[in-house]
Amino acid sequence: MRRLMSGLCVLVLFAGGSGFANDLIFLSRDKVKLLKLIAPTPDSQSEAQARDLAAVLEAQKNRTPELVARAEADNVLSIFRYGDVLGPNFTADRLPVSVDFFKRMHADARTILNATKEAWNRPRPYNVSAEVKPLGEKPRTNFAYPSGTTIFGSLTAIVLANMVPEKRAQLFERSVEFSANRIVLGVHYPSDIEAGRIAATVMAAAFLQNPAFMTEFEAARSELRHVLGFPRDEPVVADRPGEGDVAITGSVNAQPGAPH
Numbered sequence: 001m002r003r004l005m006s007g008l009c010v011l012v013l014f015a016g017g018s019g020f021a022n023d024l025i026f027l028s029r030d031k032v033k034l035l036k037l038i039a040p041t042p043d044s045q046s047e048a049q050a051r052d053l054a055a056v057l058e059a060q061k062n063r064t065p066e067l068v069a070r071a072e073a074d075n076v077l078s079i080f081r082y083g084d085v086l087g088p089n090f091t092a093d094r095l096p097v098s099v100d101f102f103k104r105m106h107a108d109a110r111t112i113l114n115a116t117k118e119a120w121n122r123p124r125p126y127n128v129s130a131e132v133k134p135l136g137e138k139p140r141t142n143f144a145y146p147s148g149t150t151i152f153g154s155l156t157a158i159v160l161a162n163m164v165p166e167k168r169a170q171l172f173e174r175s176v177e178f179s180a181n182r183i184v185l186g187v188h189y190p191s192d193i194e195a196g197r198i199a200a201t202v203m204a205a206a207f208l209q210n211p212a213f214m215t216e217f218e219a220a221r222s223e224l225r226h227v228l229g230f231p232r233d234e235p236v237v238a239d240r241p242g243e244g245d246v247a248i249t250g251s252v253n254a255q256p257g258a259p260h
Contacts, residue, residue: 023111025104026213031206034112038195041122041145052189056125056132059183068135071181075136077106077152081178082160085170086228094227101220102156105213109155109203113148120145126186134186147188150196151203153178158204163221164230 042048074081079102083090092099122145126132139149157175161168179196182188207213225232 025108026210027108027112027203027206031209034199034202035119037202038120038146038198041120042191044128048191052191053125053129053132055190056183056186056188057129060133060186063135063184067184070177071184072136074153074178074181075149075185077149079156079160081153082156082171082174085167085174086160086164089227089229090224095220095223097223098220101216102159104216105159105207106152106155108207109151109200110148112203113146113151113199118143122192124187125189132186136185139187144188144192146195146199147179147182147192148196149182150179150188150193151200154197154200155204158200159207159217160224162208163217163224164228166230 042052079099080090080092121143124134124139124142124144126134126138127142141148153175157171157178161171164171179193182193183190207217222232
């Protein structure tokens with residue numbers, strides 16, 4: 001209960017500040033209330049925490065050279081980790097418009113993320129148990145919840161799937177692997193991953209309701225479909241939010257490209 005109240009207090013603090021709104025490109029503070037939608041982290045002495053830690057240790061026990069190589073390769077914030085789904089033409093040099101679009105979208109996502117991580121303040125698995133042996137470069141923050149890399153990967157997959165629906169199933173399948181690799185590396189718990197997926201879905205819903213976002217989305221989508229060899233299809237317009245639609249909030253000064 002104390003964590004929940006702390007999180008809500010941080011929400012009020014950021015909602016009332018002007019800096020947060022100025023840091024956002026597409027979203028606005030009245031559209032983003034993420035702290036109201038993510039469950040509190042498990043208590044450090046709870047059965048839920050024990051299960052989370054056991055899952056991390058089980059993944060560690062089941063590491064293989066192939067799994068480790070894949071997980072370490074995914075230890076980066078890059079939309080081009082989806083190249084194995086979208087093919088060899090999915091490269092930065094061929095997609096300048098798309099690169100800039102995703103960079104701007106993820107800047108908003110980072111801004112939303114930091115306030116959430118600071119509110120929940122959950123230590124990484126390797127900072128809780130000496131049994132956890134993390135692999136690869138450690139994340140730049142000590143906060144695990146929600147998983148920022150999962151937000152990055154899931155949000156990227158959702159938007160790419162809306163650009164190239166022909167690859168929707170494969171993109172979502174790849175995003176599951178991308179997120180699960182955070183557990184393989186020993187830097188996140190399963191509940192961090194779940195919270196990250198929820199956060200990414202809520203963010204995506206807010207982005208897709210924003211006309212300015214959708215204007216840039218259309219330009220990037222047109223470029224991407226052309227480069228990948230898919231036929232041009234009908235433009236996608238911003239969804240109109242209804243009375244019951246939820247909103248999203250937070251703040252992050254993360255360095256782009258660094259896993260969370």
